Amino acid sequence: MNWIRATLGGAPRQPDSTSIDPAAAKAIAANLPVFSRLDADRQTRLLSSAGRFMRTKEFVGRDGMQVTDEMRAVVSAAACMLLLGMPDDSGYRRVSTVAIHRGSFSEAVETYGPEGERYVVHNWAAGKAWSLGFVELAWDSVLYSINPRQRGFNVIYHEFAHALDAADGDMGGMPPLPSWSRERAWRETMQRSFDRLANETSIGRRTPLSAYGATSLVEFFPVATEAFFERPTPLAGWDAGLFEILREYYGQDPREYE
Numbered sequence: 001m002n003w004i005r006a007t008l009g010g011a012p013r014q015p016d017s018t019s020i021d022p023a024a025a026k027a028i029a030a031n032l033p034v035f036s037r038l039d040a041d042r043q044t045r046l047l048s049s050a051g052r053f054m055r056t057k058e059f060v061g062r063d064g065m066q067v068t069d070e071m072r073a074v075v076s077a078a079a080c081m082l083l084l085g086m087p088d089d090s091g092y093r094r095v096s097t098v099a100i101h102r103g104s105f106s107e108a109v110e111t112y113g114p115e116g117e118r119y120v121v122h123n124w125a126a127g128k129a130w131s132l133g134f135v136e137l138a139w140d141s142v143l144y145s146i147n148p149r150q151r152g153f154n155v156i157y158h159e160f161a162h163a164l165d166a167a168d169g170d171m172g173g174m175p176p177l178p179s180w181s182r183e184r185a186w187r188e189t190m191q192r193s194f195d196r197l198a199n200e201t202s203i204g205r206r207t208p209l210s211a212y213g214a215t216s217l218v219e220f221f222p223v224a225t226e227a228f229f230e231r232p233t234p235l236a237g238w239d240a241g242l243f244e245i246l247r248e249y250y251g252q253d254p255r256e257y258e
């Protein structure tokens, strides 16, 4: 009977794209602080988007880490917060795998000394996004990110902003935008705001953004994304132009559920 219906209907029926496992929905509601601040419509859309993410991305554990369904649910929902105001989830189309480490992980980076000698330094990272479709997260940093007692740091938002940036295969600090004029506005605003962050952090002034955003324009967008979702009112007060560019890009205003 199903076969006949599928044949008559053309394509076989796909699993319901709006479904999410009830246990996963429960884990998200219990562990993601922002969830309770969303209205019912946004909660429904976030759960459905997280469900789709969980079904289509592979999760792997590193350092002997066992990735549970609850962990997958929480990471998926936090990642999908960034998509909540977008027309679809194509921003993550290149993301294939999410790797979860136990804690900060080291990556070896080759570098060259003044005499041209080659050596390797180890950078410790809480997360990393690769333009080839890998996102790596340290679980202790994920737990800190979703701890309701702190606002401002969020490794999931940070790494998935890198993934959005790399949606066109190029991670340069600007995600794919619909028009040349939007790209120009993005470049001008980000550069101006980046210069301001670099200036203010160099004289020790505190801003709503982490000083890490002043390391490069590639890091500025993810750091600004963390502030946009975690501390939207202070960010809008610090730089209204930057806030507006991000509000337009993300299609949502997190002040509504701050």
Ligand SMILES: [Zn+2]
Binding pocket: 158, 162, 218, 219, 222
């Ligand atoms: Zn980064």
